Amino acid sequence: MSQQRTPTIVQCPTCQADVVWGEVSPYRPFCSKRCQLIDLGEWAAEEKAIPGAPDMSDSDGWSEDNA
Structure with a gap:
């Protein structure tokens, strides 16, 4: 006898509508x-x-254009 699984329902991140996964x-x-x-x-x-931590790669004022 096979059991039917209930589908997973998630909310759309944009409009919050129910979406079957x-x-x-x-x-x-x-x-x-x-x-x-x-x-x-x-x-x-x-x-x-x-x-996350801020990107500090450009904070020192150095760029490859200045090299």
Whole structure:
């Protein structure tokens, strides 16, 4: 006797709609291509960032152009 598993449901990070985590949702974790592109645009515009130590590579005023 086979048991059916309940599908995993996640929320779209952009609009909070429920999304089935599986092949029926090709844009997962997003509900649609539109929400996927909105999220990509936010990253590209640097509205989103992964927390971490600041990049100090340019803080000393030295660049390869000055070498």
